[in-house]
Amino acid sequence: MTNTQQQIKELEKKAHRELVEIQDPSALEAWRVLYIGRSGKLPEMLRNVKNLPDEEKRIVGKEGNALRRDLEEAYEEKRHAVSKDQEVGLPRVALPAGGAKWGHLHPLTLSMNRIIEIFSAMGFIIADGPEVEEGKYNFDALNIPLDHPARGEGDTFMIDPKSIGGEKDIVLRTQTSPMQIRSVQSMHLTPPFKLIAPGRVFRREKADATHESTFYQFEGLGISETISIADFKGIVAEFFTLFFQKEVTVRLRPSYFPFVEPGFEVDMSCVFCKEGCRICKHTGWIEVMGAGMVHPNVLKNMNIDPEKYQGFAFGGAIDRLTMIRHGVTDIRMFWSGDIRFLRQFS
Ligand code: PHE
Numbered sequence: 001m002t003n004t005q006q007q008i009k010e011l012e013k014k015a016h017r018e019l020v021e022i023q024d025p026s027a028l029e030a031w032r033v034l035y036i037g038r039s040g041k042l043p044e045m046l047r048n049v050k051n052l053p054d055e056e057k058r059i060v061g062k063e064g065n066a067l068r069r070d071l072e073e074a075y076e077e078k079r080h081a082v083s084k085d086q087e088v089g090l091p092r093v094a095l096p097a098g099g100a101k102w103g104h105l106h107p108l109t110l111s112m113n114r115i116i117e118i119f120s121a122m123g124f125i126i127a128d129g130p131e132v133e134e135g136k137y138n139f140d141a142l143n144i145p146l147d148h149p150a151r152g153e154g155d156t157f158m159i160d161p162k163s164i165g166g167e168k169d170i171v172l173r174t175q176t177s178p179m180q181i182r183s184v185q186s187m188h189l190t191p192p193f194k195l196i197a198p199g200r201v202f203r204r205e206k207a208d209a210t211h212e213s214t215f216y217q218f219e220g221l222g223i224s225e226t227i228s229i230a231d232f233k234g235i236v237a238e239f240f241t242l243f244f245q246k247e248v249t250v251r252l253r254p255s256y257f258p259f260v261e262p263g264f265e266v267d268m269s270c271v272f273c274k275e276g277c278r279i280c281k282h283t284g285w286i287e288v289m290g291a292g293m294v295h296p297n298v299l300k301n302m303n304i305d306p307e308k309y310q311g312f313a314f315g316g317a318i319d320r321l322t323m324i325r326h327g328v329t330d331i332r333m334f335w336s337g338d339i340r341f342l343r344q345f346s
Contacts, residue, residue: 004045004052004060011041012067019074025082028075036071043068104346108216108334111322112198115218118242119196122235124220127183127197132159135169137178141301142259150174157202157213172202176219177259180294180313183221184302191309192224198318209330216318221294223304223311229293232312236266240288244271244325251285260292260313271324279324286324289316 001009015035022028035041046064049057105113116126138144139151150156159170179197183189198218205211222232233250240248248271252264267285276282291314296306298313319331326345328334333341 002056002060004049004056005063007045008060008063008067011035011045012070015042015071016074019078022078023082025079028078028082032075036068036075042071102346104342106334106342107322107326107328107345108318110345111318111325112216112218114243115196115198115239115318115321118239119194119220122194122238124194124196124222125187127179127187127195128199129179129182129186129197131173131200131202133171133173133178135171137182138171138173138175141181141298142177143295143297144258148258153204155204157204173199174203175201175315176217177313177315179219180221180259180298181302184304191304191311192227194220194222196220207332209332212319212331212335214335215331217315218318220291220314221311222313223294223299223309225309227311229312232291232314236289236291236314237268240268243321244268246271250288252291255290255292257290257292259295259298261295263290263292265289266291266314266316288321288324289314291315 015031018031019028022031033040036043042064046061046068049061049064052060120126135151138156139146139148144151156174157172159172161167161170164170176197176199179199183195183197189195196218197220198216200214201217202214203211205213207213222235229252233252237248237250240250248268250269251267253267255263255265257263265287266289268288270277270280270284270286272279273284276284280286291312294311294313299306299309299311319334322328322334323331
């Protein structure tokens with residue numbers, strides 16, 4: 001090996017060794033000037049090749065040029081790496097990647113899935129329908145007259161018909177009850193049948209710890225020739241027992257909804273105490289849903305003969321059941337997107 005060849009080898013080693021250590025653009029620029037810049041070590045060495053004897057000139061020229069390409073490539077690669085590190089502010093040492101965290105479903109989705117699972121096991125079919133609903137289904141077909149207070153703009157988000165190029169009375173559904181008539185029509189159901197329809201509903205109200213303008217309900221409907229309030233009571237007691245994983249009983253209190261007759265509020269026995277606590281307001285009972293026997297007018301709107309068939313309907317709030325089950329004290333947490341809250345449901 002000639003003297004010059006040896007010098008080339010040494011230069012190669014030194015240049016690479018130094019390049020590996022470089023971590024910022026200014027050090028890299030200094031390296032470039034020192035080794036491959038116009039008056040750097042390698043170009044200078046190559047300039048001297050012409051003074052060598054012919055035989056050596058060929059070999060050294062070839063090796064020198066190969067080294068120049070090699071160092072230029074190494075420089076480009078390093079330039080890329082250094083500028084990327086600078087861009088994202090990466091630490092300059094290679095750290096092992098942190099363990100990735102698994103995501104999970106939202107607590108309301110988990111509750112909804114649980115509700116679907118329990119009712120499916122009891123032979124209910126699942127129905128799904130639109131959140132933007134015709135006033136006809138949300139109110140009229142449910143026996144809710146035009147002058148009913150719930151129909152006012154104060155309680156309902158109305159959609160301007162012109163904005164959707166139509167004449168129709170369109171609202172954001174205020175309850176899942178429109179799904180009673182809608183599902184029977186769209187699924188061409190004939191009695192006997194049992195269905196639930198979980199979904200999102202909207203009410204124009206100010207949010208506080210127990211009210212949200214957007215929340216979730218699940219509607220239930222069961223129709224046959226003989227189905228009774230006793231059947232309903234047994235079914236919902238079983239549902240709450242499975243949902244809360246605690247034996248519960250239910251009681252019915254008379255109430256009024258235009259689409260049922262008789263109508264009632266459903267209370268379940270408190271799942272937290274025997275003799276009264278804060279959650280049940282010291283009554284031993286927690287109000288959990290509205291229900292009743294389907295009004296004959298509503299059956300007619302379903303094209304079902306009220307002389308021959310009867311049925312129950314019920315509607316509960318998924319947010320409320322989730323709050324009771326997990327001790328959530330503010331409904332607004334569900335929409336907060338607060339990861340510390342959500343992580344507790346994984
Ligand atoms: N839709 C009623 C509500 O939102 C609940 C309900 C459903 C009551 C079915 C009776 C029957 O309050």
